[in-house]
Amino acid sequence: MLALSRKKNEAIVINNNIEITILDIKGDQVKIGISAPKEVPVYRKEIYLQIQEANKAAADAEGLDALKELLK
Known part of the structure; x- marks a missing residue:
């Protein structure tokens, strides 16, 4: 740093x-x-971390739904 x-x-x-x-x-x-x-995003760190967590949760949920569809 x-x-x-x-x-x-x-x-x-x-x-x-x-x-x-x-x-x-x-x-x-x-x-x-x-x-x-x-085009350069600027966030306070606490907001950036919330966005990252929301994106991770959404990706995990989408991946689980896709897996369920494949197993049907």
């Missing part, structure tokens, strides 16, 4: 097309802004 120090209004650039800017710092909370192309 790369760890960088940034101050308010400073930014980092990823892959020439994603910019992350520090918007505000209050106590232990940092507000960031992310500029990225529309």
Whole structure:
């Protein structure tokens, strides 16, 4: 993992097309802004993990249904 120090209004650039800017710092909370192309999905990690779990559950359910059909 790369760890960088940034101050308010400073930014980092990823892959020439994603910019992350520090918007505000209050106590232990940092507000960031992310500029990225529309085709690049950006999620909070907890939401990303929920999406992954939902996708896994859906794939498992679809696979089970297909297996049931094959065994008929």
